[in-house]
Amino acid sequence: MLPMLQREVVDKHGWVTQEDVLDCYAIGQCTPGVIAVNTATFVGYRQKGALGGLVATLGVITPSVIIITLIALLLRGFASNPFVVHAFAGIRIAVAVLSLMAVIKLYKSGVKGAAGNALMALSFLLRVFFSVSPVLLVLAAVILGIILEWVKGRRKAA
């Protein structure tokens, strides 16, 4: 998604600079939601304010909404077809491979040090064995981050 965005908004239209896109992308990663959508919202906002942000956001989700709606309706019509049932049983195995690899990639880039591993293990165990809500775990992580930084700041001050 990022290379395409660069081609369109930097090279073709010159709406923002290359650094702007990278900045937007970095900020898109640290605000909640879908990164590609966040990046589009930023670019739109920079160009034309809130309305620009709204239009860019709607623009980036429209193709997905149309394509996926068609596929979902189509699949529903064929859901009981035995070929489709068997095909999807095989497809789910391909998805298992893809998601396993995606998690390994995420692990390599996002989990560092003993503390990182411990946090990851804790959220994994709480989710799998105690069905703790993901919302609670995300909130706990944010609060923990704020508290740790606050304590650090106070120590420095003292």
Add this chain to the structure above:
Amino acid sequence: MTILLLILEFFKTGLFSVGGGLATLPFLYQMSEKYGWFTGEDVANMLAVSESTPGPIGVNMATFTGVTVSGVLGGVIATLALVTPSFLIILIIAKALQHFRENRFVQSSLSMLRPVSVGLIAAAVISVFTASLISKDALFAGEWGSITSWGAVASFAVLLCIYLKWKKLHPVVLVAIGAVAGIVLQL
């Protein structure tokens, strides 16, 4: 009523899933546990459709779930609900974007959030496995013989080897091979 729940759930998903990509997955599994709108197998199927079509996975998942649960309108509404929180947040912080990113509290929160989010996604991937390879019922009943089928294990091994050999392969190719294996082996 379902529409209101869809809005609430996807708004929540948009607000709390940080890091993009599979970050929405834990929330989808929670929805499936909570409301029974769809099964774990449906989520794995949705994931396959999302991996094989363009566009961000989070958005695709929202549309697919919405359409499955309450038709075309549901798809549009679920998707809008998903992007609303981040849209509002960006508008609010837009003026101070640089400061936001460099803020030490944001940085510190993100460094806690990243490993937690990997743990949550790993937990969701367990659910993908129980929807594709491992039978949860057999596992809990202790029927070791029927936990998985040889065909499924063999397909997994072959697909894994293909992925590792050709890392640049588009996911849709793997999905297509999986579909053929499913039909041929009657999985």
